[in-house]
Amino acid sequence: MTDSLFDKLGGEPAVDVAVDIFYRKVLSDESISHFFDDTDMDEQRAKQKSFLTMVFGGPHEYTGKDMREAHAPLVEKGLDDSHFDAVAGHLQATLDELGVPEDIAGEVMTIAASTRDDVLNR
Amino acid sequence: MATLRFDGGEIPCTGDTTVLDALLEAEQPVAFSCKTGMCLTCLLQATEGSVPEKSQKGVKDTLTAQGYFLPCVCIPEEDLELASPNDADxxxxxxxxxxxxxxxxxxxxxxxxxxxxxxxxxxxxxxxxxxxxxxxxxxxxxxxxxxxxxxxxxxxxxxxxxxxxxxxxxxxxxxxxxxxxxxCFYLPDRKQGNMLLIGNGSGLAPLIGIARDALHTGHAGDIHLYHGSRHVTGTYLHGELLELESEFVNFHYAPCLSRDEPPAGYRAGRAEVTAIADFPDLKDWRVYLCGYPPMVKSARQKSYLAGAAMGDIYADPFDLRDLRTEPRKEE
The missing domain is CATH 2.40.30.10 (Translation factors)
Structure with a gap:
C-alpha cells in the first residue's frame, strides 16, 4: 500500500505546525488582511486548519458549495484573482519553509488551485 | 424557526436571530450588556429544550447542568422554554x-x-x-x-x-x-515562562491581580506589565507598581503615555505597540490583554504574529454596553 498525500506530509501534526506559519503569513499581508478584520481569530484559525487539511489530502468535509458560501461575502467586498494568488503564494511559502519536497508540494498546490472558481464564486 | 416560550408568551426566533435579540424585539425586560458572550449579564435558564454548546461557553458547570446559557450568543436549533434566572443560583x-x-x-x-x-x-x-x-x-x-x-x-x-x-x-x-x-487568570504550570501583561485604563485591575498572584506563588520567569494611558493621571497605580518592581526582581513595569509628554520613567506611545516593539519574539510566552476592546484586538493579533501561540493569549476586552449598535433603551 502506498502512503497517501496526507501521510507523506505528516498527517494532522503537520497541519498543526503549518497552520500557524500559514495564518501568520496571511494576517501579515496587508493586501489581504483586511478581509479578516471582522472575523474572530480563533474561528479563523480553525477555518485555516480545515482548509490546510483539505489541500494536504486529509479527511475533510469541505464541499464546493461550502467554499462558495463562505467566500461570497468576501467576493462582494472585492475578493478577486489577485487575492487568491496572494494566499496561494503564502501556501507555497509555508510548504517551502517546512521543507516539503517539490513533487509533494506540487500536489498540494494542485488541490489548492482547484478551489479557485468556488472561492471566487464563478 | 424556533419558538421561545417565556413569561407566558410565545416568541418566534427566526434565521440567525439570537434568543436575546428575539426577546428584546418582543420587548421583554431582560438584562444584558456586552452581547458578545463575555459578561454573563443576560444568563437565562432553558427549562425545556436544549441549547447549542457554544451558548454555554464560559458558564460554570453547576449552572450549565441546570440549563443556564447565554441568550446573546444562542441561535436556537429547537423550541425552548425559558425562565428568568433564579436569584439564589x-x-x-x-x-x-x-x-x-x-x-x-x-x-x-x-x-x-x-x-x-x-x-x-x-x-x-x-x-x-x-x-x-x-x-x-x-x-x-x-x-x-x-x-x-x-x-x-x-x-x-x-x-x-x-x-x-x-x-x-x-x-x-x-x-x-x-x-x-x-x-483570564494566572496558570501556575509554567513557572519558568515569561509573561507579558498589557492593559489600558482600568484594564490594569485584573493584570495587577494576575501579576501579584504569579509573583507570590513563586513564578520564576519574567513578568512585564505595560499600562497604557493618554495622560499621567491615568497611571493610577504608579506608586504601587514601582514598589512591586523593587520587591520582585522578575517584575517589570512600563507605564506608557499616548498623549502627554512622558516624564522620566514613562514611555511614549501606546502600551501594546511599545510592548511588542520591546519583545518582538513571544514564542512560549503567555500574554494577558485587558481593557479597551480595539486595543485588545490589535494586541492579540500583534502577539500572535510575534510568535505567541493562540492558546497562550488571554484576552479580556471591556466591552461597554453604550457602544452597542442599537440605540439605548430606557431601563
Missing part, C-alpha cells in the same frame, strides 16, 4: 467596606462578601444594584493575599453604573454579586 451579597478615588476618573472599592467567594485573580464579577442595574467589573484582588474583594471602577461619560458608584455608593452599602467569571 447566581447572586450573593457583598458589603462595601472601603472606597477611594485613585485618579480623577478611577475609583477603588473594596467589598466583603457575605459568603466566601472562590475565585482566581484576574476574573470578573457582575455587580447588581438593588434596582437591577448590573455591570461587569474585574477583580483587582488576589484570593490568597487579600481578605476582601477589590475593584477599580472607571467613570464613563453617560455610564449609569460607574457614575453611581463613583458619586453615590458609600461604605456600608450592599450590592448583589454574581461570579466569578472569565478565563
Amino acid at each position: 447566581l447572586f450573593s451579597r457583598a458589603v462595601v467596606t472601603g472606597k477611594e478615588m485613585l485618579s480623577p476618573n478611577i475609583c477603588r472599592i473594596v467589598m466583603e462578601p457575605a459568603t466566601p467567594l472562590y475565585y482566581r485573580a484576574g476574573q470578573f464579577l457582575n455587580l447588581r444594584r438593588d434596582d437591577g442595574l448590573m455591570r461587569s467589573y474585574s477583580l483587582a484582588s488576589v484570593p490568597h493575599l487579600d481578605r476582601q474583594l477589590e475593584f477599580h471602577i472607571k467613570r464613563l461619560p453617560r455610564g449609569k453604573m460607574s457614575n453611581w458608584i463613583c458619586d453615590e455608593l458609600a461604605t456600608g452599602d450592599s450590592l448583589d454579586i454574581q461570579g466569578p467569571n472569565g478565563p
Whole structure:
C-alpha cells in the first residue's frame, strides 16, 4: 500500500505546525488582511486548519458549495484573482519553509488551485 | 424557526436571530450588556429544550447542568422554554467596606462578601444594584493575599453604573454579586515562562491581580506589565507598581503615555505597540490583554504574529454596553 498525500506530509501534526506559519503569513499581508478584520481569530484559525487539511489530502468535509458560501461575502467586498494568488503564494511559502519536497508540494498546490472558481464564486 | 416560550408568551426566533435579540424585539425586560458572550449579564435558564454548546461557553458547570446559557450568543436549533434566572443560583451579597478615588476618573472599592467567594485573580464579577442595574467589573484582588474583594471602577461619560458608584455608593452599602467569571487568570504550570501583561485604563485591575498572584506563588520567569494611558493621571497605580518592581526582581513595569509628554520613567506611545516593539519574539510566552476592546484586538493579533501561540493569549476586552449598535433603551 502506498502512503497517501496526507501521510507523506505528516498527517494532522503537520497541519498543526503549518497552520500557524500559514495564518501568520496571511494576517501579515496587508493586501489581504483586511478581509479578516471582522472575523474572530480563533474561528479563523480553525477555518485555516480545515482548509490546510483539505489541500494536504486529509479527511475533510469541505464541499464546493461550502467554499462558495463562505467566500461570497468576501467576493462582494472585492475578493478577486489577485487575492487568491496572494494566499496561494503564502501556501507555497509555508510548504517551502517546512521543507516539503517539490513533487509533494506540487500536489498540494494542485488541490489548492482547484478551489479557485468556488472561492471566487464563478 | 424556533419558538421561545417565556413569561407566558410565545416568541418566534427566526434565521440567525439570537434568543436575546428575539426577546428584546418582543420587548421583554431582560438584562444584558456586552452581547458578545463575555459578561454573563443576560444568563437565562432553558427549562425545556436544549441549547447549542457554544451558548454555554464560559458558564460554570453547576449552572450549565441546570440549563443556564447565554441568550446573546444562542441561535436556537429547537423550541425552548425559558425562565428568568433564579436569584439564589447566581447572586450573593457583598458589603462595601472601603472606597477611594485613585485618579480623577478611577475609583477603588473594596467589598466583603457575605459568603466566601472562590475565585482566581484576574476574573470578573457582575455587580447588581438593588434596582437591577448590573455591570461587569474585574477583580483587582488576589484570593490568597487579600481578605476582601477589590475593584477599580472607571467613570464613563453617560455610564449609569460607574457614575453611581463613583458619586453615590458609600461604605456600608450592599450590592448583589454574581461570579466569578472569565478565563483570564494566572496558570501556575509554567513557572519558568515569561509573561507579558498589557492593559489600558482600568484594564490594569485584573493584570495587577494576575501579576501579584504569579509573583507570590513563586513564578520564576519574567513578568512585564505595560499600562497604557493618554495622560499621567491615568497611571493610577504608579506608586504601587514601582514598589512591586523593587520587591520582585522578575517584575517589570512600563507605564506608557499616548498623549502627554512622558516624564522620566514613562514611555511614549501606546502600551501594546511599545510592548511588542520591546519583545518582538513571544514564542512560549503567555500574554494577558485587558481593557479597551480595539486595543485588545490589535494586541492579540500583534502577539500572535510575534510568535505567541493562540492558546497562550488571554484576552479580556471591556466591552461597554453604550457602544452597542442599537440605540439605548430606557431601563
